[in-house]
Amino acid sequence: MLLRDGTEEDLPALLEIHNDAVRTLKAIWTDRQETLESRRDWFRSRKSAGLPVIVAEDESGQVVGYGSFGPYREKEGYRLTVEHSVYVLPQARGLGAGRLLLERLIELARGQGYHVLVAAIDGENGGSIALHEKCGFKVVGRLPQVGMKFGDWLDLVLMTLVLDDHANPPAGH
Numbered sequence: 001m002l003l004r005d006g007t008e009e010d011l012p013a014l015l016e017i018h019n020d021a022v023r024t025l026k027a028i029w030t031d032r033q034e035t036l037e038s039r040r041d042w043f044r045s046r047k048s049a050g051l052p053v054i055v056a057e058d059e060s061g062q063v064v065g066y067g068s069f070g071p072y073r074e075k076e077g078y079r080l081t082v083e084h085s086v087y088v089l090p091q092a093r094g095l096g097a098g099r100l101l102l103e104r105l106i107e108l109a110r111g112q113g114y115h116v117l118v119a120a121i122d123g124e125n126g127g128s129i130a131l132h133e134k135c136g137f138k139v140v141g142r143l144p145q146v147g148m149k150f151g152d153w154l155d156l157v158l159m160t161l162v163l164d165d166h167a168n169p170p171a172g173h
């Protein structure tokens with residue numbers, strides 16, 4: 001498994017991974033599939049903001065997963081916190097791609113000076129919760145029934161990883 005920065009050439013693969021999750025999973029709380037154009041807008045806005053979009057490629061060169069992070073909330077007081085997502089194609093799950101992607105996102109967020117990484121996970125998504133625990137995240141909250149999909153109420157589990165030990169925000173913040 002190889003990790004690299006995503007490029008616009010990866011957008012069809014990223015679109016397929018994203019839309020498969022929209023169609024089949026409670027991990028993403030929407031029924032609205034994206035288009036190549038909307039994914040391109042998302043990709044460009046991430047890149048122009050200096051935010052990563054990374055991909056995992058298998059031995060045959062197929063993109064099997066991706067990860068990214070972006071703003072957690074818009075108000076400026078949240079600017080040292082980012083929220084990430086990681087998605088792996090169904091046939092490639094359990095082979096280590098998710099962990100590689102998440103570990104790289106942690107490194108990148110720390111390297112860019114962010115203080116906290118947030119994961120907002122469907123409460124039934126034991127696989128994602130296990131992955132995050134293995135990478136050092138702690139469950140810090142559960143919001144019962146704040147979402148719905150496929151006829152069920154869904155709980156949102158919030159997990160965080162504090163990326164540095166600064167007692168106060170760095171000077172200039």
Ligand SMILES: CC(C)(COP(=O)(O)OP(=O)(O)OC[C@H]1O[C@@H](n2cnc3c(N)ncnc32)[C@H](O)[C@@H]1OP(=O)(O)O)[C@@H](O)C(=O)NCCC(=O)NCCS
Pocket residue numbers: 021025027085086087088089092093094095096097098099100119120121122125126127128130131132134
């Ligand atoms: C969650 C997801 C990203 C994990 O990626 P993955 O490539 O399947 O996971 P990995 O093979 O890297 O496993 C990483 C660790 O998590 C654990 N894990 C992964 N899936 C698990 C599962 N379903 N149950 C229990 N543990 C699991 C593994 O045991 C592994 O631990 P190890 O490194 O000590 O062996 C992937 O399954 C996925 O894309 N799921 C659908 C989308 C999704 O839920 N995204 C997250 C939204 S918050």
